[in-house]
Amino acid sequence: MISVNDNFLKLPGSYLFTEIAHRVAAYKEGNPQAQVIKMGIGDVTLPLPAACIMEMQKAICEMAHKESFHGYGPEQGYEFLRQAISDDYKQNGVSLAVDEIFVSDGSKSDCGNIGDIFSNSCKVALTDPVYPVYVDTNAMAGRAGDLLPNGQWSNLVYMPVTAANDFVPELPKEPVDLIYLCFPNNPTGTTLTKSQLKVFVDYAHKTGALILFDAAYEAFITEKDVPHSIFEIPEARDCAIEFRSFSKNAGFTGTRCGFTVIPHDVKAKGAKGEVVELNKLWLRRQCTKFNGTPYIIQRGAVAVYTPEGKAQVRQLVDYYLGNAKVIRESLLKAGFAVYGGVNGPYIWAKTPDNQTSWEFFDYLLKEKNIVTTPGVGFGPSGEGYIRFSSLGSRENTIEAMRRF
């Protein structure tokens, strides 16, 4: 019998959202009449922007003729989309070469796959609570050590983000190589100002660490002084990689498209001390393991950058932010301590009466027929919190809040 990658055996039984889906399915089976409202996984519910649909329809027609048919595309994405992305960054004062942008089938894949290009000896720091993909993929690679009874991994460095520190992580307390940051934050919905983010950039500079910056929720930023990209801080060009997504702004959760930015200035060293560009390694990785995002999807994504596309995306995001406002205000009125929901689609609330996250999750599912995400599923510091997603319909959001 062959041997498996033992690191997989150290993982909890199932991925957080799979576990929740199982519990909800079991409840629904026993209670088929229950009107269950989903505010758990951050999946969008409104249709794709019309501008994207039109471009995709045109692209489908192109696929029907041999003169305009597209087979394998460039693994790193078509030039038309990478150029549009680069032009968009320019409007925020960030200059990126087209070959510093890698289009993919979504930022979840990229956040997970990026670990391929780093040594297994890299020490990883991440916020707690945190998007579980960063933890689980490092555990699969063997960088996380062992899962301890307190829910932490023995080899990861945790930077708590809680009400006690206003959801602003402190710098790692020991030397680290990779720092995962997600702002606007999943799961807390909170964010960092430019000067707060610069503290991390300065730290990375000083110590030689690399920041893996997940900006999947940047479209939800409403407040000034909150950076949409880590590269708005010029010093980040040689110490950060950024992940972006079309999922939450343009509704591509099922259509799949995202991209990763790796400036040429980001370098690391090999075992013999040779200095290498991470951009080159990622290109090598993608060309070997990925055959590119479908042409039809990339044509849809490029429409996001047209004037019509931008206006339609704005409408989608404003709709969800409207839901977030409903959730925030209703929970506040009901006496909850509530965070987030102003620059991001998630609302993070303290559970009442010292209930654990799973206790309150079960109560909401069974008594109110509302699916949420238990805070502890994002890490030990999430214990005692619950996450609401605002990405559902307005009607369901209002109905769920009425049940409070």
Ligand code: MLT
């Ligand atoms: C979430 O609910 O945390 C997100 O939907 C996860 C994701 O985008 O993969």
